[in-house]
Amino acid sequence: MANIWRMLAQRLGLGLVTLFVISLLIFGAAELLPGDFAQAVLGQSATEETVAAIRAEYGLDRPFHTRYVDWLGSALQGDFGQSLANRKPVADMIGDRLANTLFLALYAAAIAVPLSLMLGILAALFRNSIFDRSVNALALTSISFPEFFVAYILILWLAQSGLFPSISRFSVDLPLGQKLYNTFLPALTLTLVVTAHMMRMTRAAIINLLASPYIEMARLKGMPPFRVITRHALPNALAPIINVIALNLAYLITGVVVVEVVFVYPGLGQLMVDSVAKRDIPVVQAVALIFAAAYVLLNLTADVLSTLTNPRLMHRR
Amino acid sequence: MQFLITTFWIVFFVAAALCLGWLFRTMIIRLAPTNFAASMRRAPLTASFGMLVILLYIFVALFAPVLAPFGEREIVGGEFLPWSSEHLLGTDNLGRDMLTRMIYGARNTVGIALATTALAFVVGALLGLLAATVGGWLDQVLGRTVDVLMAIPALIFSLLLLTIFGTSVTTLILVIALIDSTRVFRLARSVAIGIVVMDYIEAAKLRGEGLWYLITREILPNAMAPLVAEFGLRFCFVFLAISALSFLGLGIQPPTADWGSMVRENATLITFGDITPLLPAGAIALLTVAVNFVVDWKLHEASGLKE
Numbered sequence: 276m277a278n279i280w281r282m283l284a285q286r287l288g289l290g291l292v293t294l295f296v297i298s299l300l301i302f303g304a305a306e307l308l309p310g311d312f313a314q315a316v317l318g319q320s321a322t323e324e325t326v327a328a329i330r331a332e333y334g335l336d337r338p339f340h341t342r343y344v345d346w347l348g349s350a351l352q353g354d355f356g357q358s359l360a361n362r363k364p365v366a367d368m369i370g371d372r373l374a375n376t377l378f379l380a381l382y383a384a385a386i387a388v389p390l391s392l393m394l395g396i397l398a399a400l401f402r403n404s405i406f407d408r409s410v411n412a413l414a415l416t417s418i419s420f421p422e423f424f425v426a427y428i429l430i431l432w433l434a435q436s437g438l439f440p441s442i443s444r445f446s447v448d449l450p451l452g453q454k455l456y457n458t459f460l461p462a463l464t465l466t467l468v469v470t471a472h473m474m475r476m477t478r479a480a481i482i483n484l485l486a487s488p489y490i491e492m493a494r495l496k497g498m499p500p501f502r503v504i505t506r507h508a509l510p511n512a513l514a515p516i517i518n519v520i521a522l523n524l525a526y527l528i529t530g531v532v533v534v535e536v537v538f539v540y541p542g543l544g545q546l547m548v549d550s551v552a553k554r555d556i557p558v559v560q561a562v563a564l565i566f567a568a569a570y571v572l573l574n575l576t577a578d579v580l581s582t583l584t585n586p587r588l589m590h591r592r
Numbered sequence: 593m594q595f596l597i598t599t600f601w602i603v604f605f606v607a608a609a610l611c612l613g614w615l616f617r618t619m620i621i622r623l624a625p626t627n628f629a630a631s632m633r634r635a636p637l638t639a640s641f642g643m644l645v646i647l648l649y650i651f652v653a654l655f656a657p658v659l660a661p662f663g664e665r666e667i668v669g670g671e672f673l674p675w676s677s678e679h680l681l682g683t684d685n686l687g688r689d690m691l692t693r694m695i696y697g698a699r700n701t702v703g704i705a706l707a708t709t710a711l712a713f714v715v716g717a718l719l720g721l722l723a724a725t726v727g728g729w730l731d732q733v734l735g736r737t738v739d740v741l742m743a744i745p746a747l748i749f750s751l752l753l754l755t756i757f758g759t760s761v762t763t764l765i766l767v768i769a770l771i772d773s774t775r776v777f778r779l780a781r782s783v784a785i786g787i788v789v790m791d792y793i794e795a796a797k798l799r800g801e802g803l804w805y806l807i808t809r810e811i812l813p814n815a816m817a818p819l820v821a822e823f824g825l826r827f828c829f830v831f832l833a834i835s836a837l838s839f840l841g842l843g844i845q846p847p848t849a850d851w852g853s854m855v856r857e858n859a860t861l862i863t864f865g866d867i868t869p870l871l872p873a874g875a876i877a878l879l880t881v882a883v884n885f886v887v888d889w890k891l892h893e894a895s896g897l898k899e
Contacts, residue, residue, distance in 0.1 A: 427862050
């Protein structure tokens with residue numbers, strides 16, 4: 276048991292270090308600005324005095340490290356400073372949107388994970404059959420499609436006939452059923468994009484295992500193929516599959532940006548895109564930090580879970 | 593009913609694609625020199641269809657000014673005109689000819705994606721091979737840097753960098769190339785690590801060959817096969833990333849004709865059931881599918897797997 280705790284602490288520590296370096300990178304990137312922050316804000320109207328005033332307002336006259344520590348300290352307490360575009364606190368702009376984005380990502384994951392596991396296992400079971408080939412070709416095709424293409428095809432196909440709304444009206448106080456209905460198309464788009472990856476990797480993981488001697492043994496003693504998969508292959512394929520799921524959930528984080536823009540969904544991704552166009556650096560930094568933290572956490576979880584499901588790593592001699 | 597029609601079209605397109613692939617393959621087998629024809633004979637229909645599509649795109653990109661009926665930025669009529677004999681695909685939101693912009697898009701979008709991939713490859717592969725050959729602290733420094741850069745989701749990172757440096761084609765190419773070179777670095781390093789320990793490298797070192805000779809003459813030729821396959825896949829990722837950014841309005845800027853931004857500009861038409869905005873998106877999808885099919889075949893062939 277002591278081993279596991281040490282391992283967990285190690286991974287957690289490594290994750291924290293990564294997050295710290297990322298925050299440094301995100302904050303430090305703004306320093307690379309040609310000229311500086313204040314000149315970028317003012318643009319054409321920059322005069323000596325106004326630049327100095329902005330510098331004082333945002334504390335740019337202080338050295339880099341004190342500003343960074345301040346920024347990180349208040350970010351940890353949920354205060355991301357002030358937006359450049361409309362002088363509102365960034366935290367207020369993010370608040371609800373973070374919850375909305377999480378809702379959409381979870382919704383998509385809830386459909387995509389069971390679906391792709393099932394398809395992956397079936398494809399591995401009937402490999403080289405017509406079913407396997409067509410599922411594979413379909414997966415390869417949908418990996419190659421840009422997200423917005425999938426989204427617009429779904430709009431044309433399902434929203435044109437009036438089945439689902441093409442613009443997802445969303446607010447926190449809608450009843451759950453209405454929320455699920457309104458956001459069905461964005462969730463389906465994300466599902467399609469992610470399922471292909473997950474299904475292909477699940478299939479590969481299981482087929483890899485099917486070549487091992489103990490599977491052949493199980494088959495030779497007359498076990499039905501479905502039982503071979505569920506009892507012998509699946510427990511050992513768990514580690515790679517967990518990895519696949521976590522990696523793709525991490526992928527959802529970026530996929531969400533484009534999909535939110537297509538469906539005008541009030542989430543973090545859309546906020547980020549708008550802020551990039553306005554060059555609203557504090558908002559972009561805050562959103563980037565949140566996305567990156569979620570990404571690192573998911574990868575960390577995958578790492579820990581896949582170790583926990585592998586007895587050889589758990590009880591290392 | 594709508595569903596049946598859609599299904600019919602999908603089946604029709606798949607069948608047409610396979611037929612084209614078959615025709616192209618038979619033609620190549622007849623015309624090409626023997627050793628190439630022999631490898632084509634074993635190519636699956638998907639791969640030969642992919643090759644046909646890639647050749648077609650190259651042709652269109654090279655001869656865009658000859659093929660296009662109007663100028664790239666020329667306003668030729670009213671806004672959002674429907675398909676007609678004069679404007680085969682109608683006009684866009686500013687009254688420019690849609691077909692013309694599709695054709696020029698092949699040149700701009702694919703060209704920029706190719707340039708970006710090439711840049712990412714030169715930087716990533718060189719640094720990766722260098723890290724593997726030199727080893728020691730250089731390897732450590734480069735490896736850790738790449739680890740950190742890869743810990744941030746690619747799209748988010750590129751959005752951050754584009755905010756800071758502003759949106760222009762040059763920054764777009766540099767930013768995407770930087771992000772993708774980390775992935776190339778990983779692959780090049782891991783391939784080269786296996787080669788560096790070979791005896792012939794040892795022999796070359798004892799001969800007193802320099803670092804540049806070692807990398808370009810001894811290691812690179814042996815690492816070429818996986819790198820070429822990676823080039824195809826990387827191109828797809830870069831192409832999709834650039835299109836996504838252009839679609840978000842942050843990539844290739846108007847008035848340059850580009851497929852990603854064309855979807856964005858004309859997206860309103862979709863709510864009226866017009867499929868015109870889907871054409872540039874489909875053009876992006878078709879090329880990525882084609883490249884994927886060819887790479888899939890090449891990888892399968894290189895791995896020596898037989899069904």
